[in-house]
Each structure stands twice: as structure tokens, then as C-alpha cells.
Amino acid sequence: MKTYKKLLSSVLWLAAALIIWEAAAYILRDVICDPLAAKKVPGLLEIGASFLQNSVELMRQAGVTMSYAAAGFALGASVGIILGLAMSISGLCEKMILPYLLASQMIPIIGLAPIILGLFKDIAVSRVVIAAYITFFPVSVNFLSGLKASEENLKSMMRVYAADKCRLYSKLLVPNALPYLFSGLKISAPMAVTAAVLVDTLSSKDGIGYVIVFTLYGGGTTGQFWPAVIIAALLGLLSFLIISAAEYILIPWKRQKEEVRK
Amino acid sequence: MTENAVEIKNLSMEYFDKERNPRRVLDNVSLNIRKGEFISLLGPSGCGKTTLLRIIADLQKPTSGSVRLAGQNTKEARLSHKFGMVFQTPALLEWRSVLENVELPLELRKVPKKERRERALEQIKTVDLKGYENSYPRELSGGMQQRVGIARALAAEPEILLMDEPFSALDEFTKERLHGDLLRIWRSTNKTVIFVTHNISEAVYLSDRVCVLSANPARLAAVEEIHLPRPREDAVLKTEEYFKTVSHIREIFEEKYNENI
């Protein structure tokens, strides 16, 4: 019932937003007669048509960006998980690393894209590295707080049953931290996509971000611009949905009661 | 004279509070617990009875004194799975089914998969949860969850069962039912049970002996033998002897606590 209402509301608002958009396009084009109307706010039909026309090419470019984002995300998530574990196992490690993790988020890494490119001399590697850099922080911090969040009682219970450190982690702390890990992953997945798109725009020859910038400055071929922007936004949403689906499958005990009982 | 399951000698425990003042929570407690005995540690909240139980379970270290369980120190006893423990909250792993939760201690003892499944199923039957093996803890009521906790404590077949206010969060009806279950299990398995509670009637109904602890710091104020007949049934709860025993222990408390204040 509630999901249905949310969906209905989203559809209604989306419809309203589209109507406003179309109205703005109409006013710019036919009322104010802005010569740049088609570039500023093109009509929905035009966007749709160009989407259909270029769909194969757009999907290919989206695939390129998504694969870099996925590789970077996987790398960043692995680093984040290892760092989280290391900080949870050793308090010394946490004291030494955590302040730098926090500070690292304040460095505008995407602004570093040109430098990273200079360091690795390969655009593909740079894209992955930057997406990974963006990803690891929310993952490690969330995983760490999850590892620390086990109830004292449960830890006592594991001790009474003579669990060693390895089993304490594998049977209690890690499973207990999984929901936290997933909230970290859900934050970082769209960020990894954003990073990949951004690096595309700065210095690459393919990817959806490249299409955006190329069509924006490329004069005549403006048709692909809007579909590319929409796809870029949808890619972020898609990455979020993929992680949510994985969470639903991997953490069955956190599902709503009704869903478990069906 | 019967063999002792637990021997507590001159046990004291001190810690430093936030203002760095020493605080004594246990003061020179000595107690022998017989094999197969059902004994209660009775006292008001925060008096140190849980600390005493946690020291027996090797979850905390005493400042001085010693605890020996069947000749072993607490760490050896823990590592050789001499005791199982039931906590105030069910302390179940929410990502494991009932069956997997009960299997946990056996898993940690590296019992082969087939055997631990059989033994876990048997304990689930003992606590009357047949049919719920594959449910998640959150799908069960509080009383059922606590029964899973008991089944888990029994699964490794420990000689001693440590229970830390296991029924205090349950409603009166569920509690009485679990009392009956616990006595039945205790009778058929012949385990030593150390039961921590702040409920006088619960302690009297269940125990062979009730240890009354005074607070600040906890001292052994009195150890009362309970002479109610065994096996105890609900009917005991209506007898005059039961009321008399409860009143007697209440008087000990009144005496102790007036004195201390």
C-alpha cells in the first residue's frame, strides 16, 4: 500500500516537472523567441526523438562509463573493507589512519583528475583510481562503525562459548556489520558513477561524460546532449538500485516481516 | 558429602568509577555449589550479583580470590565448555535461523555438521520449539526467543548452566511457563544451575538454595535452604510453606537493607 502511494506520488511529481519543462521550452521558443531556445531548454519530443535516434551509441558510451565506475567501485569497496577491518582489529591502526581518512575527503580529488592522469599516464587507470578514491571512504567508515556496533551481550556470549578472534569476526562482528556496510555501499555507488562521468568530461575520448561535453561544445551535434545528461543521472540511480537489490538478497533477516512470511 | 561443582573462595572485586574513586562491588564472597544443585543469587538491581556470575563465566576478572569449576580455573572451564550461559536478553544472532543459533556453540567446538544438527534439533525439541527451526529470531515472541537461548546453552551439554536474570524481561504468564520448562529440563539433565534474579518468589520457587546478597558492596548476607518438595509444580505456589519461605527471605532483606542504609 505504502510503496504504491510512493510510486503514484513520484509519477505525479515527475509528470508535473515534465509539464513545467515543456511549458518553459514553449515560452522560450515561441513567446520570447530566444534564438538559443533549442540549446537551453529543448522540447520533450525533441529530446525523445534524439534519444531514439542515438540510442545504440548512447548505450555503448553509458556501458563504457559504467564499467569504469564498477571497476573503481569494486577496488574502492575492497580497500574500504580492508581498512575498516584493520581499524577494527587494531586500535593503534585506527588512531593512525582515521584522521587521514577524514581529511582525504576534504581534498577535491576530482580536481586532481589531471594530476592522477599525469601519474598513471593512462586514462582508463585514472578513471578507476578516482572512482575508487571516492568509494572507499563511506565504505570503510560505515563498515568500521558496524563492526563496533555489536551488542555487548552477544560478545559475552561468543566469549562464553570460547570463540577465538577469527570466529568472533566471522560469526558475529562481520555479519552484524553487513547492514552498515551496505549503507556505505549505497552512498558510494552513485558517487563512483559521478566520478567516472566527471573524469570522462575532463580528459577522455569515450564515456557518457565525454558525449555530454563534446555535444555541448561541438556545435551542431547538440542532439545527444540532453539524452546523455539524463542517462548519466539514471546511471547513478541504477547503481543505487543494484546495491539495494544485492542488499535485499544478501541480508534476508533485515527484510520486512511481511516479505519474509509470504 | 557430595562433590562441589563450583568453589568460590574469598572473591572480591573493585573498580575505579568515573571520578577515579575505588568502588567495591564484591566483598569477600565464599560459596560452594554442589553438583546438580539449583542455586539462586538474589539481590536488588546493581548489587553485584551479575558481576559475580560474570566472574564465574570468565567474562570479568576478580581483584582477588578464586573461582574453581570442577577443579579448573574459570578460563580453563570456559575453553573446555564446562558451562553454558543464558543472558537477560536472548542474545540471538538475528541473521541465523533458530536451528543455526542453537548450533552455534557446537560449531565453535568444531562438532561435525551432521552431529551438531542432530543435537541442536534435540534441544529445540526439549524447549518445545519444534516447527520453528527455520524461523528468524525476530519472527518469534520474547518468550520463544528466550527458549532458543536456553536451547543454545543446553546444546553443548555443559555441566553447569549460568543464568543471568533470564526471565526478567518477560511477562508473568510466560515467565511461569518457562519456570516449569526450566525445572523439567533441570530434573531430566541433572545439571548444576546458577540462577541470578532480583525476584524473591522466583528464587524460592526454583531453587534448592537461595543466596541473599546485600548491596554496596555485595556480601553474602544469608544462604537459605529451600525445603519445598521436589518435583515442584504450580501447586507449590499456593502452599503455606511457600509463602512462609518467601516472607522469611523478605525479612532477611528488610533487616539487611535497613541496617545498611
Added chain:
Amino acid sequence: MKKDRLQSILLPILPGAVILVLLQSGIIHKLLKIKILQLPKPMDILVALTENLTKIFSDAAVTMFPAVCGLILGALLGYGVALLVTALPNGGYGCLFIITMINSVPIAALAPLMNRWFSGVLAPKLAVIIIAASGAMAVNAFRGLNDLPQNVLELMRVNAASKLKVFTKLRIPNSLPSVFTALKIGVPAAMLATIIAEFFSSETAGLGYMIKYSLKVGNQKQVGWAYIAVVSVFSILLYEVICLAEHLLLKRYRGKRRINK
């Protein structure tokens, strides 16, 4: 005691110091086969920083003014949306969805687009920052306005509080911690948006422009790094200001609540 405190300061500094030394001595460059030209040594960056200090500060002013304004305006917009969505039950949810969608449009696509929509140099920059900063605020504030303690909500209902009163007495105070969480997320987002917007801007000043410009020029790399360090320092400062505001304001709030009782 003193040793502990010394340790807790020294330990975090240690790895940073080691890395700085390794960078300065060129060991990292050799290991990773990087030319000094690409990754300048820390001392060179420091020298570049001191030599260009006046220019850096004027660029910082160009960047920080829209960054701070955009952060504030974006926060207000996001909070406004959250209020609106909360006031329109059910129907408002879709609005939040639209905001998240707009928020997930990559900044690199937004920046050039805003250049088209708005004229001048300040307006497009502000627009980008506002969009970047409003998303987190809308989502977090919505959570704070709606994750209410159930019993207090019921208390308000029992006392026949109007919808407005529920907002002023419960929802808005309840949302304040989330507002600060969102602001803390918003600082790096807004800074990043500003830098990216300057990458695409026609302006020839500002931290973002200078980073892009210096890194393109062969022998100016250490200047680019100096600018990156400055951006990081300003981000951290802004973040600390928000932490301080949170500390002061929320403490004051707690005080007020106590008086109201």
C-alpha cells in the same frame, strides 16, 4: 596519563610525517617511477605557496564567496523542500524523488549547462553549488522531520496540537541534528561543485581555475598543488565552523528545552 595524551597526538601525526619525508627525499618518486615534475616535492609546494600568497588569497575570495553563499542557499532550498514534502503527506514524496534525481545529474554536466541558462560568472556558479548542496539537505532534513519519537507525537495528538504546533514544537527541533549532518556532507560537495564550476567558467580567477591552469602549464605544477592544499584547508575550516556551530547551537537547544520543562 601524560604519556597517553602525548601518544594520542603523536600517533596520528606519525604516518603523515613519514609520507612527507618519503616524498621529500624522492623515495616514493623512485618507487612509483614518477617524475618530480608530475608530483612536486612538499618543500617546493610550500615555497610556491609562500611566493604566491597574495594571489592565492584573492583567488580564495573569488571561490569561497560563492561556495559559502551557495552552501547556505542550497541548504535553505533543501530544507524548504523537506518542509513542503512533510506538510503534504504522501503527495510530497515524489518531490523528494525529483530532487534526488536532479542531484544525481553529474556536476560536470550541470556546470556547462548552467553557463547556458544564466549569464555572467557568478550566477551559473551559484546555481551549480546550490543544486549540489540542496540534495543531501532535502533527504536528511526530511528524515529528521519525520523520524519522530512515537510517544511524543502521540502526546501531541492527545493534547490536540495543531499541525503547525507539531512542526514548531516537535518536527523542526527534531530535525536539527540531521540538518547539521547534511551540512557536513554538503561542505565537500559544495567545494567540489565550486571547483568544477570554475573549470567550466569563463572567469580567469578563483581556486578552481588556477588549479586547472597551473596543472596544464609544465613548470607550474607545484603552484597547482599549492592551490589544492589551499582548497583542502578551506574545506576543513568550513567543516570545522559547522562542527562548532553544531556544538554551540545544539547545546543551547538542549538548555532551552530544559527551561521549558
